[in-house]
Amino acid sequence: VNVAIVGIGIHPFGRHPGVSGLAQGAHAARQALADAGIGWADVPCAFGGSMAAGNADTMVGDLGLTGLPFINVHNGCATGGSALALADRAIRSGDHDLVMAIGFDKHPPGAFNADPEASGLGRWYGETGLMLTTQFFGMKIQRYMHEYEISAATLARVAAKAFRNGARNPHAWRRQPLTEQQVAESPMVSHPLTKFMFC
């Protein structure tokens, strides 16, 4: 079976006060339908989700109560990708010939304040200040740099490349290119990762 993406949509990345994550997801879904030249009623199955902005299946309230099976996916930063992989498999299996995959999210500014107990950890893990994704990424890259002899200058180069690309993308979160020096000299968040090495 050949699987193809026949329509895409996206809501611009940003804080967008007053616009819920679900509404941004529905916006992207409408664009994808228009891009494919079909209506919502033509979609027989959907997979989608967010980490912190609600259940994707409730989007039927916005898009239409067509009765389709809409499967919620909840898989951290990989939620949208997981929805896409599941949509692909639903077509390959022969269950459906058309599926929608959708991912969206919305967070307050700053680091996540994750619940340790939701991840099988004791409350102490959060109380003692260990439950931060930024911290985990800092420790992970620190070890990686040690094992593969990577310099802090390389980290700044990678981030500067991402900012250059963002400047060319009208949907990007940050659209101002930054130099390697600006990245390296931004506030240190989790050594060796600076603010602009995160986002």
Added chain:
Amino acid sequence: MTALSQEAAVPVAEGLFSWPDRPRLIGGNCPACGTTTFPAQRSCPRCTGTELRAVPLATTGRLWTWTIQAFEPKPPYAADGPFTPYGVGYVELATEEGGGAVLVESRLTVADPERLRIGAPMRLTFIPLRRDACGARVMTFAFEPDPPEQRSTR
């Protein structure tokens, strides 16, 4: 009584470390495959065994990786202020009887990049997080450089 309660110190959670006598981190060790976990848990993350036994971990090991927490975390972080940046790392520890090593994620007493190095010897210690409703200090485990660095005379 007031003086007593000022001196009282309680662990942040039961089962993490023995306290107050001979404080040791408590790991889990799998008799089937030798895997060690921290904290102790009932099932083995390597072989799915369920016979893990609680074992004290060594008090010294080596720093496997580290970072510095530069901003104050949101709740559930619960420590008395004012906030100062703190070190965090993974320390590679064997069990006290020399069994399989485990990477223990921990607070570090040092928060200066110039004083932290992967592979450096580290030693178990305990730090206060806050006072509880009874005025007792709530303690958690941490690691410090071993031996402690020479204090600068300047």
